[in-house]
Amino acid sequence: MRILIVYWHPEPQSFNGALLRRACETFTREGHDLRVSNLLDMGFDPVSDRRNFSTVSDPQYFKQQIEEIYATENNGFSAEIEGEQLKIEWCDLMIWQFPLWWFGLPAVMKGWVDRVFAMGRTYGNGRFYESGVFRGKKAMLSLTTGGPREAYLPGGFNGAIDGILRPIQRGMLEFVGFSVLQPHIIYGPAHLDEAQRRAQLEGFDLRLKNIFNEEPITVGSY
Amino acid sequence: MRILIVYWHPEPQSFNGALLRRACETFTREGHDLRVSNLLDMGFDPVSDRRNFSTVSDPQYFKQQIEEIYATENNGFSAEIEGEQLKIEWCDLMIWQFPLWWFGLPAVMKGWVDRVFAMGRTYGNGRFYESGVFRGKKAMLSLTTGGPREAYLPGGFNGAIDGILRPIQRGMLEFVGFSVLQPHIIYGPAHLDEAQRRAQLEGFDLRLKNIFNEEPITVGSY
Numbered sequence: 001m002r003i004l005i006v007y008w009h010p011e012p013q014s015f016n017g018a019l020l021r022r023a024c025e026t027f028t029r030e031g032h033d034l035r036v037s038n039l040l041d042m043g044f045d046p047v048s049d050r051r052n053f054s055t056v057s058d059p060q061y062f063k064q065q066i067e068e069i070y071a072t073e074n075n076g077f078s079a080e081i082e083g084e085q086l087k088i089e090w091c092d093l094m095i096w097q098f099p100l101w102w103f104g105l106p107a108v109m110k111g112w113v114d115r116v117f118a119m120g121r122t123y124g125n126g127r128f129y130e131s132g133v134f135r136g137k138k139a140m141l142s143l144t145t146g147g148p149r150e151a152y153l154p155g156g157f158n159g160a161i162d163g164i165l166r167p168i169q170r171g172m173l174e175f176v177g178f179s180v181l182q183p184h185i186i187y188g189p190a191h192l193d194e195a196q197r198r199a200q201l202e203g204f205d206l207r208l209k210n211i212f213n214e215e216p217i218t219v220g221s222y
Numbered sequence: 223m224r225i226l227i228v229y230w231h232p233e234p235q236s237f238n239g240a241l242l243r244r245a246c247e248t249f250t251r252e253g254h255d256l257r258v259s260n261l262l263d264m265g266f267d268p269v270s271d272r273r274n275f276s277t278v279s280d281p282q283y284f285k286q287q288i289e290e291i292y293a294t295e296n297n298g299f300s301a302e303i304e305g306e307q308l309k310i311e312w313c314d315l316m317i318w319q320f321p322l323w324w325f326g327l328p329a330v331m332k333g334w335v336d337r338v339f340a341m342g343r344t345y346g347n348g349r350f351y352e353s354g355v356f357r358g359k360k361a362m363l364s365l366t367t368g369g370p371r372e373a374y375l376p377g378g379f380n381g382a383i384d385g386i387l388r389p390i391q392r393g394m395l396e397f398v399g400f401s402v403l404q405p406h407i408i409y410g411p412a413h414l415d416e417a418q419r420r421a422q423l424e425g426f427d428l429r430l431k432n433i434f435n436e437e438p439i440t441v442g443s444y
Contacts (some may be wrong), residue, residue: 010271011284046268046329049232062233063412065368101394104326105266107336111329128379146287157350159444164393169385171325190285222381 001014001212002067004091006110008039008098015136015189020064023142026208035087039108045080046111052081052118057156065119072120086129093211094139094178096168100146103164106177113172132177138216139178141165141185142204149187161185162219169219179216223254223434224314230261230320230330237411237419238366242319244423245364248430258311261330267302268333274303274340287341294342306338315433316361316400318390322368325386335394345398354399361400362440363387363407364426371409383407391441403440 005023009016019212020036020075027034037044045051050062057067071077077085098109105113111128117123151157158164161183169180184207186200227245231238242258249256259266267273272284275296279289293299299307310316320331327335339345349355373379380386383405391402406429408422 010286013283046333048323048329061235066234102332102339102397103389104332107270107329107333110324110326110332111268113324114329141421154444160394161444163385163444164389167325167389171380171386175324175404222376222383222385 001092002090003027003034004034004087004094005034005095005196006037006039006096006109006112008044008106008112010040012040014099015200016097017188018197018201019142019144019186019204022204023095023097023208026205035091037084037087037112039112043172044108044112046108046114047080048111048114049098052115054078065124068118069120069124072118077118077121081115081118084112085118085121088116088122090135092137094137095142096139097142098104099144100164103158105168117172117176127177129174129177132175134177135179138181138214139173139180140181140211141168141173143183144186144189146190147174147188148191152185152187166219170221174219180219181211181214182217223314224312225249225254225255225256226259226309226316228259228261228316228318228331228334230266230328230334232262235260236321237408237422238319239428240323240367240419240423241408244426245317245430248427250408252431257313259306259309259334261334266330266334268330268336270333270336274300274337276300287346287430290340291342291346294340299340299343303337303340306334307340307343310338310344310356314359316359317364318361319364320366322365322386325380327390339394339398349399351396351399354397356399357401359400360403360436361395362403362433363390363395363405365405366408366411368412369410374407374409379408388441388444392443396441402441403433403436404439 005020007020024034024036053067053071053076055071055074057070074166096109098106145152147158152161154160165183173180184204189197227242229242246256246258270286275289275293277296278294318331318425320328330436344355367374369380374383376382387405395402406426413421
């Protein structure tokens with residue numbers, strides 16, 4: 001199967017980095033085709049504006065969705081953006097590996113979505129949600145938190161993790177047609193000892209080995 | 223009163239730009255003290271890493287929260303970040319003006335949060351939510367959407383806007399102690415005609431004139 005991992009964390013030695021490396025080992029060992037968008041190594045620029053495009057539809061007024069439709073019809077995405085779109089179009093499974101920051105994606109990951117998910121190319125013209133461009137593909141969030149599991153239970157300190165992740169799982173992934181797998185969440189890796197971290201990496205390996213047998217979850221709308 | 227507006231949109235002539243200019247006119251006319259973080263004009267860099275700091279606690283391993291605590295104790299934030307923190311500490315009311323992108327903040331606004339909301343300085347050590355550093359201050363989201371109002375009702379095309387905004391209002395603003403005012407939402411300004419847009423700007427002016435009489439909403443947890 002064809003797998004794309006999109007990753008960002010400012011510290012390569014972080015547990016997110018370890019999870020990325022482990023996923024690469026697992027998928028390679030299992031004989032899958034793997035591509036990685038390591039947004040740290042790429043120095044990916046998260047600012048969305050005319051830099052997304054080589055074409056210009058309206059030079060007087062920048063309306064991003066108009067430019068995206070025009071670029072879709074005129075091969076006008078910048079090489080950086082086109083490259084990411086091609087990876088999504090290529091894959092069967094997309095994994096986002098990131099630390100949960102402020103109840104959401106870190107800015108670099110969010111900028112990847114802002115710039116790469118483009119009207120015309122990845123959604124629009126009646127192609128949303130169940131009719132989305134990427135229907136048939138699966139996606140999974142793989143994330144770490146600062147706080148412990150109990151902080152993310154319903155009524156917990158930060159509240160239920162499902163609600164916190166819904167804008168990402170529903171508003172980004174399902175919006176463009178992905179079926180969403182159960183998120184893989186490591187709570188508070190900074191508070192685990194070495195043996196516990198190794199056990200988490202083994203559990204991740206085991207899950208990824210069998211991931212193509214998993215059924216999508218129902219994220220649900222609001 | 224002292225008001226901080228944090229703003230980003232890639233097109234200055236956008237309706238977000240018009241809302242920013244109108245807010246500045248209104249608050250100036252009403253005699254308030256106003257500061258604006260126009261993240262577009264500032265060319266604000268949304269990438270969070272060692273560039274946030276002039277100090278280094280651990281040169282071998284970058285753990286952002288450790289560096290933030292160290293910077294708090296050693297006057298070690300970069301001038302760019304320190305300047306934004308001082309504005310938040312100064313204000314009575316903070317307004318975020320932005321287009322809702324992918325059910326969330328555009329990356330540049332998210333990067334402002336990732337970098338400026340720093341452990342030690344703006345939260346932590348028992349200071350969260352009701353005990354947050356900025357308790358007594360108010361905040362309001364002022365945003366535009368692409369879709370119409372009915373798309374953001376419970377069970378609507380995108381689902382209830384309250385749930386979509388909760389990670390921002392609860393996980394960012396209330397987390398650091400702000401009381402949150404009812405968000406000001408302009409649905410689908412691209413589909414309004416000139417008279418309707420003028421009416422929306424007048425309505426915004428009217429609301430802002432009386433905003434210091436408003437009671438906070440209950441965002442609620444998950």
